[in-house]
Amino acid sequence: MATTYLAREANAQGIIEYPPPEHQTWHDLIVRQQAALPGRACQEYLDGLAKLQLPLNRIPQLGEIDSVLQQTTGWRTTAVPALISFGRFFGLLADKAFPVATFIRRREDFDYIQEPDIFHEIAGHCPLLTHPAFAAFNETYGKLGLTADKTERTFLARLYWFTVEFGLVGRQAQERRIYGGGILSSPAETEYALSGKPEYREFNIADVLRTPYRIDRIQPIYYVIDSIDTLFELAHTDIMSAVRRAMSQGLYPPHPSLTHTGEQP
Numbered sequence: 001m002a003t004t005y006l007a008r009e010a011n012a013q014g015i016i017e018y019p020p021p022e023h024q025t026w027h028d029l030i031v032r033q034q035a036a037l038p039g040r041a042c043q044e045y046l047d048g049l050a051k052l053q054l055p056l057n058r059i060p061q062l063g064e065i066d067s068v069l070q071q072t073t074g075w076r077t078t079a080v081p082a083l084i085s086f087g088r089f090f091g092l093l094a095d096k097a098f099p100v101a102t103f104i105r106r107r108e109d110f111d112y113i114q115e116p117d118i119f120h121e122i123a124g125h126c127p128l129l130t131h132p133a134f135a136a137f138n139e140t141y142g143k144l145g146l147t148a149d150k151t152e153r154t155f156l157a158r159l160y161w162f163t164v165e166f167g168l169v170g171r172q173a174q175e176r177r178i179y180g181g182g183i184l185s186s187p188a189e190t191e192y193a194l195s196g197k198p199e200y201r202e203f204n205i206a207d208v209l210r211t212p213y214r215i216d217r218i219q220p221i222y223y224v225i226d227s228i229d230t231l232f233e234l235a236h237t238d239i240m241s242a243v244r245r246a247m248s249q250g251l252y253p254p255h256p257s258l259t260h261t262g263e264q265p
Helices: 020-036 043-052 062-072 086-094 118-125 132-147 150-165 187-193 229-235 239-249
Strands: 076-080 097-101 199-202 221-225
Touching (some): 020 118, 020 187, 043 062, 062 076, 062 097, 097 118, 132 150
Parallel strands (some): 199 221
C-alpha cells in the first residue's frame, strides 16, 4: 500500500516540531474523540488514558508517552516512517517497542485513515499498552510474526485486526465496550461500533483467522472477547497451530458488504 504521508523527524534535541495546523488537527480529533468515549471505551483503556494525560492543545512528544509506558509495562515507542516492513513491525513489537508514525492525518481523512498516524497510535493504542495483558499479547504477536512465513503472516494479520485494531470486550450486550485502537482512533467508528448495526461474534481464534476483512471501510463484523485478560490467555496458547489449521481449512466467504477481501497481510 502506497502512502502520500511523510513522517516528521526529530531535531538535534530529539524534539519533533509540528506546524500549528497539525496541532489544531490533534486538538480537534482528541476533543471529539474523548466526547465519544464514555459508555463506549473499555475501563482499562480509560484508565490508561488517565495515566498518559495526553495534551489537548498539541501533539505529544514520544518521550512523554515513553515515561508512562516504561513505568507501567516496560514498553516504549519508536518513531517510524508512514509505512514500515512487516519484518521491522514484528521486530519492534517483539522488543516491546510500539511503532509510531510521526505524521497526523489531513482533514479529508479526519474520520478514518488507512495509514496509522500518530493519533491512531498514541490515542488509539498507547493507553492500553499500560495494561499487562494487552502489552503481553502485542509482544507475543511480534515474536510469532518474526518466525512466520509470508502466508502465516497473512493469517496472523487477521488475529491482530480483530483484536488490537478492531476488538470489542464484554460478553453481555449491555456491558460491551471497545478496546481496538482502530475503532478508538476513529470518531465515526467509535459511535458506530456499539450501535447494533454491525454483526457481533463471540471470539474464537479458529473463526477469527479465517474471516476476511477490508481496511478501507468501517467494519461489518466485530469479534468480542470476555475481558482484557483474555488477551493474556491467548498469548499463552499455541497460536501458530491454530494458524496452520486455518491455512489448511481456508477462508470463510466474505461478509456480504465486502465485494472483495482487500486484505493487507
